Amino acid sequence: MHEWALAEAVVVKAAEVARERGIASVREVVIALGELQDVDRLAFEQGLSIVQQDAPELANARFAFETDLARCACRPCGHAWELRDSVAALPEDERESIHLLPEVVHLYVTCPSCASPDFAIIGGRGVSLVAIHG
């Protein structure tokens, strides 16, 4: 699963931030999961639990999750909308492509108001680190 690679990125970044802040033992890491990437939560958590053992600062950390709504805004007409329904209606192979590389949503989705493919992803793209607590 490529969720493992994303989990590793989170752990490496969180450990880096912990060192910068002088946190020897992180208690909690808060992670936002962007709807657009639609990571497999179970696989992602499994990846985190294993990779964290390689980062002494995170060895005892728990992970908390937030959901980041996938939103976009059309550049030509200004219409803003949530991507969830647009993506859910796509064939599985196209959803899988978006899962792997969220930007390719531009290949498959257009603005529901003016049909332009020229829109900005303004939220919920992928995995992000929200906070770490010592």
Add this chain to the structure above:
Amino acid sequence: MDPRPAVVARRLGGVRRVVAVTGGKGGIGKTSVAVGLALSLQDEGARVGLLDLDLWGPSDHVVLGGPRPRFREDGGLVPDLVAGLAFMSIASIVGERPALLRGEDISNAILELLAVTVWGELDVLVVDMPPGFGDTLLDAARYLPRAEYVVVTTPSELTLVTTRKMLELLRRLELPVLGVVENLRRDGDAGSRGAPADARAAGGEPRHLGTILYDEGYEACLGDPERLRGTAFFRDVRAIAIALGAGRA
């Protein structure tokens, strides 16, 4: 906070050298040179990866031929071997669908590919850069700090004017330039009576890695690496690959 940049260096940890093939203009043969270098280095015994970062117009897979390139998921995206090269491209994910992406999306997609692609142990990763000076060059400077640049040019003044700018930008970004490759040279081209065109473009400073003569037979061999290896084009590229000295350690 975006966690992806933190893991890029780790993904490339098993890669001994990163060689980025770039140039100021489209249509000057960067893709052919990049693929040719990758295959030549493989012939020299190196373990080679090829990353097509031209997200608007990926075409390395067209040169290599075969079925749509894919990958397997194992701790990330592990590229399939295509003609013996570990190969990754946006075409591996979306096939031939055209990608209408703005610069910000291109940057995000490149970062994602660099963060999740598992290259393993390689002697050389050849990166086929898109034409021009925009986001991708800045992204490469940021995320591929170990990359060494091969700048492709042609004898045309229209190319040379942008080649000079590319070399100046690489210098300002403090990115190492391995040298300049003159591609698509024909007998009688300007420069053939004096200094090589690439040396003129560079003010004589960067190393002249070699000249690749225009090869009428090249096009007919696209998609067939074995036939490509028999072309005059490939003979010229192989000499450049040897000059790079980027083979197996």
